[in-house]
Amino acid sequence: GGGCVVFNLCCHLLAAGQLLRGYEAFMIDLMTDADLTHTLLRGLVEGYIRRIDRLAPLLRDSVDVVLLNDDLGTQNGPMLSPDLYRERIKPHQRTLFEHVRRAFGKPILFHSCGSVRAFIPDLIEIGVSALNPVQLSADGMELRGLKRDFGRDLTFWGGGIDTQSVLNHGTPAAVGEAVRRAVDILAPGGGFVFCQVHNIQPDVPPENVVAMVAALDAC
Numbered sequence: 700g701g702g703c704v705v706f707n708l709c710c711h712l713l714a715a716g717q718l719l720r721g722y723e724a725f726m727i728d729l730m731t732d733a734d735l736t737h738t739l740l741r742g743l744v745e746g747y748i749r750r751i752d753r754l755a756p757l758l759r760d761s762v763d764v765v766l767l768n769d770d771l772g773t774q775n776g777p778m779l780s781p782d783l784y785r786e787r788i789k790p791h792q793r794t795l796f797e798h799v800r801r802a803f804g805k806p807i808l809f810h811s812c813g814s815v816r817a818f819i820p821d822l823i824e825i826g827v828s829a830l831n832p833v834q835l836s837a838d839g840m841e842l843r844g845l846k847r848d849f850g851r852d853l854t855f856w857g858g859g860i861d862t863q864s865v866l867n868h869g870t871p872a873a874v875g876e877a878v879r880r881a882v883d884i885l886a887p888g889g890g891f892v893f894c895q896v897h898n899i900q901p902d903v904p905p906e907n908v909v910a911m912v913a914a915l916d917a918c
Contacts, residue, residue: 703763703764704761704762704763704764705762705763705764705765705766705808706758706762706764706765706766706803707766707768708747708750708751708754708765708766708767708799709768710747710750710767710768710795711768711769712740712743712744712769712788712791712792712795713725713769713770713771713778713779713788714768714769714770715743716728716729716736716739716740716743719739720739726779729779729783729787729788730783733786733787736787737787737791740787740788740791741791743791744791744794744795747795748795748798751798751799751802751803752802755802755803758803759802759803759804759805762803762805763805763806764805764806764807764808764829765799765803765805765806765807765808766807766808766809766810766831767795767796767799767807767808767809767810768809768810768811769788769792769809769810769811770810770811770812770813771784771788771811771813771815771818772811772812772813772814772815772818772834772837773813773814773837774813774814774836774837774838775814775837775838776814776838776839777813777814777815777817777818778813781817781818781821784818784821785821789821789825792825793825793826796825796826796827797825797826799826800826806828806829807826807827807828807829808827808828808829808830808831808856809822809827809829809830809831810831810832811830811831812832812834812837812897813834813837814834814837814838814839814840815830815834815837815840816839816840816844816845817839819845819848819849819853820849822853823849823852823853827853828853828854829853829854829855829856829892830853830854830855830856830857831856831857831894832856832857832858832894832895832896832897833845833855833856833857833858833896834857834858834896834897835858835861835881835896836861836863836864836896840858842855842858842881842884842885843884845858846884846885846887850885850888850890851890853890854889854890854891854892855885855890855891855892856892856894857892857894857895857896857897858881858885858891858894858896859878859881859882859893859894859895859896859911859915860874860877860878860881860895860896860911861877861896862895862896862897862898862899862900862903863896865877866895866899866903866907866908866911867900867902867903867904867907868902869907871906871907871909871910872910874907874910874911874914875910875911875913875914876914878893878910878911878914878915878918879914879917879918881893882915882918886918893915895911
C-alpha cells in the first residue's frame with residue numbers, strides 16, 4: 700500500500716521548440732514570429748495527442764499520475780515574460796493538458812525547474828494538480844509564501860530539501876533541520892509529497908541521504 704505510479708509522457712513545448720529551432724533562435728521566434736511559433740507548437744501538440752491516444756487505453760488503469768515537463772524558470776526568474784508565455788505557450792499547454800486529463804482521467808504532475816512562481820496561477824488554471832521540483836533556492840520560490848498562496852489548489856511534489864547547497868554541502872544536522880522545516884511548512888493540510896529538489900547528484904555524501912530519510916521518518 701501507499702505506492703503511486705507516475706507515468707512520464709515526455710511531452711515538452713518550450714523545450715521542444717528550443718531543441719528543434721535552437722535555444723536562441725526559438726526564444727527570438729517567441730518574440731518576433733507568432734505564426735511560426737504557433738504552427739510549430741500546434742504540430743507538437745498534434746503529435747503528442749497521437750501518442751496519448753495510443754498509450755492511454757493501454758495504461759490508464761495502471762497509472763495514478765501523469766507527468767508532463769517544461770522548464771519555464773531560471774535560477775533568477777522566469778525564462779520568458781508571463782505575458783509572452785500566456786500568449787504563445789499557454790494556449791497549447793491548455794490543449795495538451797485537457798487531452799491528457801480526458802484520455803487518462805488522472806491528475807497532472809508538472810515538472811518545471813527554476814523560478815516559476817509567476818506561472819503557478821496559470822498552471823493551476825489549465826489543469827495542473829501538482830508541481831515538481833519546487834526549487835526553493837530559486838528567486839521567488841520561498842516555501843511559506845508558496846504554501847500560503849497556492850496550497851489550497853496545488854500539491855507541492857518536492858521542495859523537501861535544497862540540492863544545490865544543503866543536501867550536498869550541509870552537515871547531517873543541517874540536512875535534518877532543512878527537512879523538518881520543509882515538512883512543517885508544506886505538510887499542514889495535505890498537498891505535499893516529500894522529495895528533494897531534483898535528482899541526488901554524485902557530490903551528495905551518503906550520510907546526508909541517510910540524514911534526510913531519518914529526518915523525514917521522524918516527522
